[in-house]
Structure formats: structure tokens, C-alpha cells
Amino acid sequence: MDILRKILEVKAQEVEEAKRREPLSAVRRRAEESPPTRPFLESLSAPGPEGVNVIAEIKRASPSKGTIRAGLDPRAYARAYQRAGAAALSVLTDERFFQGSFRDLQVAREAVEVPVLRKDFTIDEYQIYEARAVGADAVLLIVRAVPPDFLRDALSLCRELGLGALVEVHDEREMETALARGAPLIGVNNRDLTTFRTDIETSIRLRKQLPAGMPMVAESGIGGREDVERLLDAGIFNFLVGESLVRAPDPETALRSLLGTAAGSRF
Structure with missing residues (x-):
């Protein structure tokens, strides 16, 4: 059984448990208020001041790497990322596999002014209302994780609630599905969710399939400025970066390096 399938099985159970704790009607009301x-x-529609936009991630752990940063302070990381010039934040909220939480998202968002993406495995409309209710500005939708009709309906609900949506793909077929369902922003995950190996050539290859002028986000496998420059040469200026920033001794300096700006950390 691959990792994604296991995560989705657990997520389905978690969503049903959440619905028993708080019915959809109550979550919807909180979202709408x-x-x-x-x-x-x-914030990602055009290149930033340095020609690059980074969605900087707050990520405690992953299924493939285990604990990445023990004792991570989401407030300190969020502020360091904003000082360095992050265009947005991504915060893991999955607890079982990534040690994340809604609390991490809320603490990070309260500390900054940039938009915050809820990074999780969205398989039910309940989670979209939930994301809006806890303060997220956008959600992640993974094409491989949901039926095409759910993706279409989820994007419609995001528009209704004023949420941004980052639609994640891994190959040409998933890209076609995302575009056909009206994805406003495509994220290409360079990590194979079956093996969890990464290859940034995936983003370079799939960039050619996007309509002219449509931005995309390269996700995973971006370890340093050389990776950013390689992707910039392919016409990609948005990057979602997590592990390399969280592992760095000084995340602000690490993010400035990715952006190509001078150091000057106060982390």
C-alpha cells in the first residue's frame, strides 16, 4: 500500500469523526461568519520584487522523513519568513502523518500579514468550510486524491467562500484534469507520492502544458538557489518550499538565499 492511499484512508476516518464532534451546519456557519x-x-499572479515568489512552509514532520524540526515555533517561523520576503505561508494541519494542527495555522497567521494556505489532504467539502472557519486563506486540492467531479465542486465552493485554491498535480493526465475543472493555480509536486522521491524536472516538463500566461507553483525538491534558478529559466517563478527551510539553522537567511537577497537575520 502506498503512502498516499494510507493517508487518505486515515483522513476519511478523521473527517467522519470531526463531523460527529461538530456538524457541517455549524462549521458552515463559522466559515460564513x-x-x-x-x-x-x-500574491502569486506575477513575479515578486526579486522575480521570485516563495510560499514558505511550516512543517514539523513528514511520513518519509519523520520529525524534521522538533519543537518548531510556528509564530517565530512565520515572522522570519515574512521578514525574509515570503509571498505566502503554507502550514501543515495534518496531525497523524505531519504532526501539524489548526493551532499551528492560527498562530502563524496571527503573526503575519501574508496569506496562509492550509496544507492538508482535502477529500470532503467539510474540510473546505473547516479551513475557512479556522482562518485559512487558501486550501490545497490534490488531483490524485479526489474524483474529478469533487475537484470541480470543491473549486466552486472555494470561490463561494473567498478561498484561494492551489491544485496539485504530478503528471500530464492530472494537469489535464485540473485545467478542465477550472483550477485557478496549478502546483506541480516534484515528489512522487507513491515513492516520495523528488525530481524538479517534473515541474519543468509540465510547465510546457500550461496555457500561456498562467502561473504555476513548483513544489518539493527545491533545496537551494541553484534549483530556483534552474526553474526560473523554465519560466516558473512561484515555489513552495518546506523541508530545506525548516531544516536550516536560520530559516530567514535560508529564505533570503532562495530569493537572491542579502542576508540579515533576526531569527
């Missing part, structure tokens, strides 16, 4: 979201899609 939440303050306005921050502009996630707009």
Missing part, C-alpha cells in the same frame, strides 16, 4: 481572506492567488 469569518473575516475576509487575504489575497492568496493575487
Whole structure:
């Protein structure tokens, strides 16, 4: 059994448990009463001041690597990322496999002014209302994890709630599905979710399939400035970076290096 399938099985159980604790009607009401979201899609629509946008991730662990940063302080990381010039944040909220939580997302968002993506495995509309209710500005939708009709309906619900959506693909067929269902922003995951190996050539290859002028996000496997420059040469200017920043002794300096700006950390 591959890792993604196991995660999705557990996620389905978690969603049903959440529905028993708080019914959909209550979560929907909280979502609809939440303050306005921050502009996630707009922040990634054009290159930033240095020609690069980074969605900097708060990530405690992963199924393939185990614990990445014990005792991670989401507030300190969020502030360091914003000081360095992050266009947005991504916060893992999956607890079982990534040691994340809604609390991490809320603490990080309260500390900064940039938009925040809820990074999780979204398989039910309940989770979209939930994301809006806890303060997320955008959600991740993984094409491989859901039926095409759910993807279409989820994107419609995101628009209704004012949430941004990053639609993640891994190959040409998934890209076709995402575009056909109206994805506003495509993220190409360079990590194979079956083996968890990474190869940034995936982003370079799939970039050619996007409509002219449509931005995309390269996800996973971006370890340093040389990877950023290689992807910039392919016309990609948005990057989601997690592990290399979280493992760095100084995440602010590490992010400045990716952006190509001078160091000057206060982490």
C-alpha cells in the first residue's frame, strides 16, 4: 500500500469523526461568519520584487522523513519568513502523518500579514468550510486524491467562500484534469507520492502544458538557489518550499538565499 492511499484512508476516518464532534451546519456557519481572506492567488499572479515568489512552509514532520524540526515555533517561523520576503505561508494541519494542527495555522497567521494556505489532504467539502472557519486563506486540492467531479465542486465552493485554491498535480493526465475543472493555480509536486522521491524536472516538463500566461507553483525538491534558478529559466517563478527551510539553522537567511537577497537575520 502506498503512502498516499494510507493517508487518505486515515483522513476519511478523521473527517467522519470531526463531523460527529461538530456538524457541517455549524462549521458552515463559522466559515460564513469569518473575516475576509487575504489575497492568496493575487500574491502569486506575477513575479515578486526579486522575480521570485516563495510560499514558505511550516512543517514539523513528514511520513518519509519523520520529525524534521522538533519543537518548531510556528509564530517565530512565520515572522522570519515574512521578514525574509515570503509571498505566502503554507502550514501543515495534518496531525497523524505531519504532526501539524489548526493551532499551528492560527498562530502563524496571527503573526503575519501574508496569506496562509492550509496544507492538508482535502477529500470532503467539510474540510473546505473547516479551513475557512479556522482562518485559512487558501486550501490545497490534490488531483490524485479526489474524483474529478469533487475537484470541480470543491473549486466552486472555494470561490463561494473567498478561498484561494492551489491544485496539485504530478503528471500530464492530472494537469489535464485540473485545467478542465477550472483550477485557478496549478502546483506541480516534484515528489512522487507513491515513492516520495523528488525530481524538479517534473515541474519543468509540465510547465510546457500550461496555457500561456498562467502561473504555476513548483513544489518539493527545491533545496537551494541553484534549483530556483534552474526553474526560473523554465519560466516558473512561484515555489513552495518546506523541508530545506525548516531544516536550516536560520530559516530567514535560508529564505533570503532562495530569493537572491542579502542576508540579515533576526531569527
